Amino acid sequence: MPSLLDEAFSLLEEAILLEREASKDDSSKHKSSTRSHAQTSGEDSGGLSSCRSLLEHASKKFHEACYLMKRHASSTSFNGTSSDDTEMRTLIIEKIEHYEQRAKDLAKKAKECKDQANSQASEKDSDQDKRSFVLVSNRSPISSWEDNHSSRLESSPHVMVFDQRAFDNNKSNGRNNESALQTEGKASLCLSSAIRLDENGEFSTAIEHYISSAHFYLEAVKALSEDITETETSLNQVFHAALSNNDLIASLKRKFNMALDRVEELKKRAASSSGRDHIDVRSNGGRKSSNINDKLKNLASHKSTQGQSLSYDFTFQGWIPERIFLPEDASDVRDFETPVERAWERLYSANSYGYCLITVSTSKELTEEKAAEVGLLTAHAYAVLAVIQTTNGTRLLKLKNPWTSQGWKGEYSSNDTVRWGDPNFCAEVGYDAVTASVNDGVFYISWDDVLIYFRNLHLSWNPALLHHRTTTHGLWSKELGPADDSFNIGENPQYIVNLSKSAIENHATLWILLTRHVTKQKQEGRDVSDCLTLHIHRTTSSRRRVWYPGGSNCVLTGAYTNNQHILIRYDVEGPSDKHLSIVLSQYNKSNDLCYTLSCYCTESFKLSQPEETLRWCRVLNGSWELRDNTSPENQNSLLIGTAGGPPGKGSFGSNPQWSLVVAQETFIQCKCTTKKSLAVNVVLVHTVFANNSDISGLQMRGKRVHHLYEAPLVDSGDYRYGFVATERVLLQPGSYTIVVSTYEVGEVGSFILHVMSDNQVDIDAIR
16 A cells, blocks of 8 residues: 555645646647637637636646645654654755745746636627536635535635546536536535644544545545435445446546545544543533643642542543542541542443543642652543453552653562562453553552552543433532531432333432532632531422431431542432432531532433522521529429420420511411521421401411410421421411420520511511
8 A cells, every 4th residue: 555655746746747737738829820810719718728727727736645644744753863864854844835935936926827718708799608627726606515614614724626538538428527516516515624723733623624634535426426326325326327438537636535534533533542632621601622631640740638638630521520538547438538449339330331531649648759759740630441350369550650750669669570480460451561662651560569559549430320310510608508507408409300100110319420620729729618418308298398307318428528429329219309409518607608519320310409588588686595593493384484495395385486477378487496406396387367357457466375285387497406496387477476496495595587488478476
C-alpha cells in the first residue's frame, strides 16, 4: 500500500502535467488571428473554458498533495537528533509552502480565464449552449443545496472543479455526468472545509465534514455507474458496477477512501489518552470545553485532601462521580468510610463491569520522605488500569502515574524478582518484565499496600448505565432554616422521587448526585468548610414535606462531607418506596449554597417538590414559667405557673394557650421551636362553632382548655426535643384553641410558635 508521501508525489506529477497542458492551450488560442471575428470569438471562448478547467483541476491536486504531505509530517516521528531528520522536515515544509503558493497562483489564473470567457460569451447569442460545471467556493448561494448547507459548510480558500474532459468520455450518460459533477463539487467543498477544521484542531466538526464529503463522493460514483439500480446501495455493489477504466471513478474512489480513513484516524485519537482532543466538562451546572491532557495533568497535581475531591476531574460529558473513603483503621471504620472488604468488592465489580473510570489518590499522611522511599508522590492521583484477583487470592491493582514517570518500588514492582519469578503467575496477571522495565509510570501494587499508602478511590460512571435521568438546580440561602438541622429539616431543600409501577416491580436502582457549585478560589485549592449530605425518607405523597431527621421512614442517611460531589445509591424495595423524599442537609450551615441535583434510575420516574409554605404566618413568642417560691415537685396549678406539662396532668390547663378565630375555610399548620433539652407538643382543639352568622362579628373566642376529651384537630404527635410541626389541616369557620406543652410538669423555657395559614386568621393570647 503506497505511503502518504507516495500519494502526494503522484498527485504532484498529475498537477504538473495538467499545468503544462493548460499552458499549451493558452498559447495556441493566440494563433487564430487571421480568422473571422465570429470564428475567433467562439473558439477562444472554448479554449478559455478548457484552459480554466485544467488550471482549476491542477490547483486542486496541488492542494490535495499538500494536505497529504502535512498528514505525513504530523504522523511521522522526527527525533531531531540527526541532520537527516532536520533536513527531511525542512524539505517537506518547503515543499508544502511552495506548492500551496503554486495552487493559489493557478486558481488566480483560472479566475482570470473565467472572467475573460464570460466577457466573450456575453457577445454571443443568449440561447447558445453554455456548459459550465465549475463550483467556486465563495459564490453566492444560488443552488438549493447551498441554501440548505451554507451555514454548516464553510467556504474553501480555493476553486474546486473536475476535469470536464473526463465526462466527455461518457456522452451517452450526459445527464448522469452532469449530476456527478455537481455532486463532486459539493464533496470537494465539504472536504476542503474538513481539512481546514482538521488543521485547526476542531476534530469533532471535521469528522462531520469528512463524512459528508464521503457521502457526496459515493453519490457521484452512483451517478456515473450505468448498471447500478435503485436497490444497489452497498459500497461494494457501487464500486464493482463502476467502469474500471474511468479516471474520474478512480479519483472519486480514492477521495472517498481518504475521507473515511481520516474519520477512523480521528476517532482513534479521540479514544486515546495521548491525543489532543477536547471534551465537554460539566462545571457548576454548565458545560465548558477542556483539553483532555490538561485535565489528566490537573488531576495528577491536584491536592488530595479530605476537603478537596479529585472525582470532578473525571466528570467528562456528565459522567457520574463516586468517591470511596478507605478506612484509616480497618478495625474502627467511621461512618463516612467504607469497610475494606466492601471497598474491594465495589472496586473489583466496577472494573469488571466496565463503563467506569477509576483513580486512586495517596493519603495526606504520606510524608515526602516515605513517598520518595516507596516511589510514590504525596497528594497525588493515579489512574487504575486494572483490578486483579488471581486464583491464589492475590489482589493487585495496575496503576499509572499520569506524569508517565516515577513508579512504585515496593512489592510487585518491576524490581521485585521474587514475586514475579513464577511464569504462570505472570501469565495470569499479564505481567511482562521487558515492558515493566520501561519507566512510563505504570506499575503493579498489592491491595494491602493500597490500604496503607492510599486513602480515596474515585469512580466515574457512564450515565448511559441508568437510562432515566432528570436534573435541577437550586440556591439554599443560609437564612433559610436553622443552622443546626439535627432537629428540624423541614425548611431544607427537598425533592420527591415518584417511582413508576415498573420501577417498583423491577426493584429499580436509584442514584442521586448532588454537586455543589464552587468558587474559583475553592477550585484552586482552598479548603471547603461546608459539610453537606443527602438523606432519603419514605413519604406518603408527591407533595408531603419531611420535618424530622432520622426515624423509621428514613431509609438512607448520608455521611457529611466537604467533597464537591455527593452520590447516594438506593435499591427500591417495594410499594412503600413509591414516594421517596430527597433531603439536603448541611452541618452547621453558615453560607449560601448553589447546587445541582441529578437523579438517575434504571426505570422511569418523576421528580417533584413538596408543597410551598402557607402564605400567612403569625409568629408568637411564649414561655413556660414557675411562680415565685415554688419547685417542680409541687403539682398545684396555682403555683406551677405556665409550666403545666402534658395532657392528663391536672396542671395541663396552665400551659400557654391562644384563641384562633377562622372566618373562612382555611388550611392551618403549626410549628414550635424551643431549646434542645425540652420535649414539646402542639395541639389545636375546637371550642365554639359559628351558627350561620358572620363570624367576624362574633365576640366569641377560643376558651382555655384544661383537659382533652377528644382527639385534637391538629396534633404534632409524640413529644420531640427542640422542634415539632403539625400536618397541614383544613379548618372550617369557627373558634379554636392552641395549646403548647412540655413533656414534664414544671419544665421552664421559652419557645417560638409559628401559625401558618392560606387565609388571614385572628389570634389572641388567652389570659
